[in-house]
Amino acid sequence: MSETTAPFIEAQSPPPGAVRKWTLPRIAGSALCGVWIAIGAGLVWSLFGAFDPDVFFKYMPRMAEGLLVTTQLVVFSIFFGGLLAIPLALARMSSSAVVQGLAFGYVYFFRGTPLLGQMFLLYYGAGQFVDGLEALNLWWFFREAYNCVLLTFVLNTTAYQAEIYKTAIESIPRGQREAAETLGLKKGLTFWKIIFPQAMITALRPLGNEIILMIKGSAVASLVTVFDLMGATKLAFSRTFDFNVYIWAAIIYFTIVEALRRTWDWVEKRLTRHLVR
Amino acid sequence: MDLIAQLAWGPSGWGDELAAGTMLTVSLALATLPFGLAIGLLVALGKTSGEKSLQTAANVYTTIFRGLPELLTLLIVYYGGQIVLQQIFALFTDAYVEVNGFVAGMVALGLVFSAFSSEVFASAFKGIPAGQPEAALALGLTRWQAFRLVTLPQLIRLSIGGLSNLWLILLKETSLVSVIALNDLLRNTNVAVGSTKQPLFFYSVALLIYLVLSLISAKGLGAIEDHVKRGERRVA
Numbered sequence: 001m002s003e004t005t006a007p008f009i010e011a012q013s014p015p016p017g018a019v020r021k022w023t024l025p026r027i028a029g030s031a032l033c034g035v036w037i038a039i040g041a042g043l044v045w046s047l048f049g050a051f052d053p054d055v056f057f058k059y060m061p062r063m064a065e066g067l068l069v070t071t072q073l074v075v076f077s078i079f080f081g082g083l084l085a086i087p088l089a090l091a092r093m094s095s096s097a098v099v100q101g102l103a104f105g106y107v108y109f110f111r112g113t114p115l116l117g118q119m120f121l122l123y124y125g126a127g128q129f130v131d132g133l134e135a136l137n138l139w140w141f142f143r144e145a146y147n148c149v150l151l152t153f154v155l156n157t158t159a160y161q162a163e164i165y166k167t168a169i170e171s172i173p174r175g176q177r178e179a180a181e182t183l184g185l186k187k188g189l190t191f192w193k194i195i196f197p198q199a200m201i202t203a204l205r206p207l208g209n210e211i212i213l214m215i216k217g218s219a220v221a222s223l224v225t226v227f228d229l230m231g232a233t234k235l236a237f238s239r240t241f242d243f244n245v246y247i248w249a250a251i252i253y254f255t256i257v258e259a260l261r262r263t264w265d266w267v268e269k270r271l272t273r274h275l276v277r
Numbered sequence: 278m279d280l281i282a283q284l285a286w287g288p289s290g291w292g293d294e295l296a297a298g299t300m301l302t303v304s305l306a307l308a309t310l311p312f313g314l315a316i317g318l319l320v321a322l323g324k325t326s327g328e329k330s331l332q333t334a335a336n337v338y339t340t341i342f343r344g345l346p347e348l349l350t351l352l353i354v355y356y357g358g359q360i361v362l363q364q365i366f367a368l369f370t371d372a373y374v375e376v377n378g379f380v381a382g383m384v385a386l387g388l389v390f391s392a393f394s395s396e397v398f399a400s401a402f403k404g405i406p407a408g409q410p411e412a413a414l415a416l417g418l419t420r421w422q423a424f425r426l427v428t429l430p431q432l433i434r435l436s437i438g439g440l441s442n443l444w445l446i447l448l449k450e451t452s453l454v455s456v457i458a459l460n461d462l463l464r465n466t467n468v469a470v471g472s473t474k475q476p477l478f479f480y481s482v483a484l485l486i487y488l489v490l491s492l493i494s495a496k497g498l499g500a501i502e503d504h505v506k507r508g509e510r511r512v513a
Contacts, residue, residue: 023328025326025327025328025331026328026330026331028328028331029323029326029328029329029330029331029332029333029334030330032323032330032331032334032335033330033333033334035334036334036337108488109484109488112445112449112487112488112491112492113449113484113487113488113491114449114450114452114463114484114487115449116452116453116455116463117452117463117466117480117483117484117487118484120463120466120467120470120476120480121476121477121480121481121484124470124476124477124480125476125477125480125481127476128474128475128476128477129477215346216345216346216347217346218346219346219347219348219349220348220453222348223456230346230348230349233349234352237356243356243357243360246349246352246353246356246357247353249349250345250349250353253344253345253346253349254341254344254345257343257344257345258340258344261344
């Protein structure tokens with residue numbers, strides 16, 4: 001082993017970094033972050049400092065049941081709404097002016113009026129026709145607020161989803177359809193194997209937004225005696241006047257929406273990875 | 278038809294109540310708009326600024342108010358605002374304070390509106406090439422002039438479509454204030470239904486009014502959009 005002859009250089013400390021001045025945006029940003037931290041700390045203090053175990057253990061199980069009802073409402077309405085939306089989207093693009101007009105009227109009505117009002121119309125309106133509905137043997141369905149709410153949600157999201165699918169289907173270049181026709185494919189086959197899969201990829205993002213809107217919108221169900229998450233929360237508050245229940249509900253809704261949004265982003269990235277250049 | 282007679286003006290009919298409710302719905306939406314737009318623009322400035330802490334604060338704002346149900350936000354503002362104000366006032370006086378429903382509705386709807394509009398503005402900012410304000414500064418305009426004369430007109434043009442959608446959503450969301458005892462269109466309809474037992478008729482009328490409001494808004498917004506985009510070259 002020969003000894004190194006190179007001169008030994010002592011380790012140098014790195015040069016000082018650029019000085020970050022306290023500019024106006026930096027002061028404002030730090031102050032605002034401070035405000036958020038203070039609000040967060042206030043919430044934690046309220047949740048733990050004013051924690052009432054009686055309220056928690058009595059109403060948390062009810063809120064968990066409510067969460068289940070909310071989940072059911074959203075899953076069912078998105079699913080059934082999706083099934084109805086595809087024929088409606090096709091009707092919107094129909095060559096018959098009558099079919100097109102009817103479909104447009106349906107979509108315009110449900111997108112142009114508040115969900116809350118639609119729900120009241122269906123729920124209280126159905127109550128006006130007890131005799132008629134009984135004669136048709138349908139009263140058992142409309143008697144339950146849950147069913148009325150679910151039906152309203154399905155009809156509502158059908159309109160929104162139909163618009164999403166219509167836009168998505170129209171975004172597929174005409175050449176795709178023409179090429180399929182040239183190859184001798186039947187119309188139905190062209191739609192299901194060529195147009196629809198591509199349209200679904202375009203529809204993915206607005207569809208995710210629609211699910212989030214539905215989760216948030218479903219809170220109005222609590223206004224016609226359905227005990228969804230919001231309903232259970234309102235019940236707990238009206239009985240205990242413990243404001244913390246609203247904070248719990250906010251945290252639950254927020255977590256679900258954020259988790260879904262992030263998962264949806266990931267799924268979309270994954271499904272469209274072949275489209276990234 | 279005696280149903281139509283129910284819509285008469287005055288003490289015998291509900292026409293004037295529905296009209297008053299419609300007025301409140303429209304004025305609540307109109308009162309929320311400037312406030313929601315201004316905060317949305319500020320939050321968007323935060324999001325697009327180079328300062329990390331400002332970006333974080335702005336993103337937290339959007340994430341929170343975009344992720345909560347509007348109804349829950351409204352109830353939290355209404356009841357929570359009551360508690361907070363009560364505690365602040367208790368320091369000075371023992372007077373009882375009550376949160377005004379209109380203000381609570383305006384704040385809650387404004388928070389939600391500004392969270393969404395900040396996203397619209399932020400993406401509009403990204404659509405304006407950095408060279409535009411830079412060129413304005415190079416020509417000797419002040420920062421404020423560059424914003425007002427160069428950035429803002431383009432910003433409006435790029436964001437008008439998204440903002441129009443938000444306005445239509447806001448108009449429908451005002452119906453939520455009926456739960457905090459504010460006499461908007463939907464609540465007055467509830468009162469009419471309670472007294473006449475004609476839910477189908479009255480809710481249909483109310484929804485029709487909302488539909489007409491949306492229709493008028495869509496027409497008006499379309500005209501505004503045409504106006505701000507008048508400089509764009511038309512294709513074919």
